[in-house]
Amino acid sequence: MEEPWWKSAVVYQIYPRSFADSDGDGIGDLGGILARLDHLVGLGVDVLWLSPVYPSPQDDNGYDISDYQGIEPMFGTLADFDRLTAAVHERGMRLVMDLVVNHTSDEHAWFRESREGPNSAKRDWYWWRPGRPERGVVGEEAAAPNNWGSFFSGSAWQYDDTSGEYYLHLFSPKQADLNWENPEVRQAIYAMMRWWLDRGVDGFRMDVINLISKHPDLPDGESTGDGLYGDGSPYYVCGPRVHEYLAEMHREVFADRPERVLTVGEMPGVTLEHARLFTDPARGEVDMVFQFEHVGLDFGRHKFDVRPLRLTALKESLGRWQTGLAEVGWNSLYWNNHDQPRVVSRFGDDGPRYRVRSATMLATVLHLHRGTPYIYQGEELGMTNAPFASVEDVRDIEALGHYRQAIRAGEDPERVLDGLRARGRDNARTPMQWDTSEHAGFTTGTPWLPVNPNHTTINAAAARADPESVYHHYRRLIALRHSEPAVVHGDFTMLLADDERLYAFTRRYRDTTLLTLANFTGEPVELPAALATEWATAPLVLGNAGTSIDPATLQPWEARVQRKG
Numbered sequence: 001m002e003e004p005w006w007k008s009a010v011v012y013q014i015y016p017r018s019f020a021d022s023d024g025d026g027i028g029d030l031g032g033i034l035a036r037l038d039h040l041v042g043l044g045v046d047v048l049w050l051s052p053v054y055p056s057p058q059d060d061n062g063y064d065i066s067d068y069q070g071i072e073p074m075f076g077t078l079a080d081f082d083r084l085t086a087a088v089h090e091r092g093m094r095l096v097m098d099l100v101v102n103h104t105s106d107e108h109a110w111f112r113e114s115r116e117g118p119n120s121a122k123r124d125w126y127w128w129r130p131g132r133p134e135r136g137v138v139g140e141e142a143a144a145p146n147n148w149g150s151f152f153s154g155s156a157w158q159y160d161d162t163s164g165e166y167y168l169h170l171f172s173p174k175q176a177d178l179n180w181e182n183p184e185v186r187q188a189i190y191a192m193m194r195w196w197l198d199r200g201v202d203g204f205r206m207d208v209i210n211l212i213s214k215h216p217d218l219p220d221g222e223s224t225g226d227g228l229y230g231d232g233s234p235y236y237v238c239g240p241r242v243h244e245y246l247a248e249m250h251r252e253v254f255a256d257r258p259e260r261v262l263t264v265g266e267m268p269g270v271t272l273e274h275a276r277l278f279t280d281p282a283r284g285e286v287d288m289v290f291q292f293e294h295v296g297l298d299f300g301r302h303k304f305d306v307r308p309l310r311l312t313a314l315k316e317s318l319g320r321w322q323t324g325l326a327e328v329g330w331n332s333l334y335w336n337n338h339d340q341p342r343v344v345s346r347f348g349d350d351g352p353r354y355r356v357r358s359a360t361m362l363a364t365v366l367h368l369h370r371g372t373p374y375i376y377q378g379e380e381l382g383m384t385n386a387p388f389a390s391v392e393d394v395r396d397i398e399a400l401g402h403y404r405q406a407i408r409a410g411e412d413p414e415r416v417l418d419g420l421r422a423r424g425r426d427n428a429r430t431p432m433q434w435d436t437s438e439h440a441g442f443t444t445g446t447p448w449l450p451v452n453p454n455h456t457t458i459n460a461a462a463a464r465a466d467p468e469s470v471y472h473h474y475r476r477l478i479a480l481r482h483s484e485p486a487v488v489h490g491d492f493t494m495l496l497a498d499d500e501r502l503y504a505f506t507r508r509y510r511d512t513t514l515l516t517l518a519n520f521t522g523e524p525v526e527l528p529a530a531l532a533t534e535w536a537t538a539p540l541v542l543g544n545a546g547t548s549i550d551p552a553t554l555q556p557w558e559a560r561v562q563r564k565g
């Protein structure tokens with residue numbers, strides 16, 4: 001069977017509201033993306049994934065969709081979208097849409113009709129339940145249908161006066177969960193997906209798609225440490241019918257199409273065992289999943305409770321996924337997206353001395369793994385976390401929800417703010433840094449979120465002009481994947497699993513073996529003698545510390561790829 005094209009592809013994620021603004025309203029838009037396609041062609045990426053551009057009240061920056069078959073006016077029109085799709089295709093790239101179908105906005109016509117009352121024809125399209133008067137006053141949180149908490153703090157239930165019932169929202173109250181048990185819901189979604197494919201899109205990134213099947217009894221979850229809410233995740237993470245739904249979606253939407261599209265399921269809490277099922281081509285569900293293990297290794301009680309990363313834990317996790325999806329399935333590879341802090345600030349060193357070196361080291365390690373790499377806008381510039389002065393600077397609904405809840409629980413505001421600085425999603429969402437001008441070339445107006453002041457040194461114009469920049473390093477990594485079959489197909493062997501400073505692995509394909517070595521510290525590190533000797537004369541394919549290497553020692557944050565055969 002012919003290998004699918006996405007195995008050798010690199011995907012670039014665009015967060016439209018922060019990418020480029022063409023009309024001066026301070027919010028990025030489709031026209032802005034169109035005007036900046038050359039940056040992406042120069043980088044050499046194969047696929048663009050757009051975070052949601054559908055009509056939306058923007059409660060969660062577009063992950064709350066009020067109309068699946070349109071374009072949010074602040075981003076442009078359907079005609080603009082068609083122009084962008086054509087321009088992307090003309091340049092030999094593909095376009096993937098975000099598909100957010102675990103929930104809709106409460107302003108979606110489906111939900112408005114559902115809300116009309118228990119007799120509405122669409123009542124059952126969402127999860128409506130009566131309160132539990134034995135637990136508290138109906139209308140208040142205490143009497144909610146179960147004890148689940150939402151991902152954005154607070155209860156997962158919202159009371160609705162009209163009918164005196166509650167509806168389920170795993171995210172914000174403006175993101176009502178769809179009831180996938182109802183076949184009409186599923187058919188409406190599949191029809192909408194076919195409509196986008198007919199329009200020319202090349203695939204979907206599926207938002208929290210492993211949460212769509214809920215245990216129909218919606219049982220109470222076990223109480224969690226902080227005692228506020230129960231943990232409902234066993235009843236909705238990879239729930240009872242999730243594989244059945246995705247297989248049905250595949251049959252209804254993708255199976256009969258002549259063109260091969262890309263499907264990637266975003267799956268918080270997914271285990272390797274489930275991922276093998278989801279991505280086994282014989283089962284026909286999705287091509288690959290975004291798993292979360294490696295970006296949760298530095299969490300304490302929750303994501304804002306910052307703990308140091310142990311490199312051995314990172315290697316154990318990524319290595320297990322490499323092996324686990326070697327025979328069956330496929331990995332997606334990522335450090336960053338619009339929900340994650342900037343990787344150079346998180347796992348590297350974003351100070352002036354080692355920012356470029358550590359960003360290129362991290363890129364090298366990720367891109368030499370087996371799987372499809374995803375680059376998030378600005379990652380290719382080594383963009384860093386943002387210096388938020390106070391909570392007034394924070395826009396993100398998740399971070400604000402956490403802040404309020406933590407303050408109410410009596411935590412120290414400065415410490416809570418430190419957690420937001422390290423982990424808040426706004427770090428990823430500050431505007432793309434194009435040049436040194438006032439708002440970094442992002443907008444002529446006032447940006448919706450302030451530009452990082454470091455855009456005077458970290459920006460695309462400077463990066464393109466400097467052959468040693470993070471940008472050119474990413475460009476070389478992408479070119480290597482396109483030219484070297486061992487990067488795409490080679491098997492994976494982790495080396496030095498117990499080393500807390502070095503990340504080392506080989507990829508082997510036919511007669512070629514590639515060695516990747518990386519120093520995850522700001523100090524020089526000596527290589528174990530046997531490994532140094534074995535690879536002493538193997539030519540350097542790509543590195544971030546000059547053209548001549550010391551076979552025995554890695555420089556601070558150095559990464560190198562060497563080749564035999």
Ligand code: NOJ
Nearest residue numbers: 060063100171207208339
């Ligand atoms: C995952 C998305 O990536 C995130 O940005 C969003 O808040 C939630 N899903 C809810 O849609």
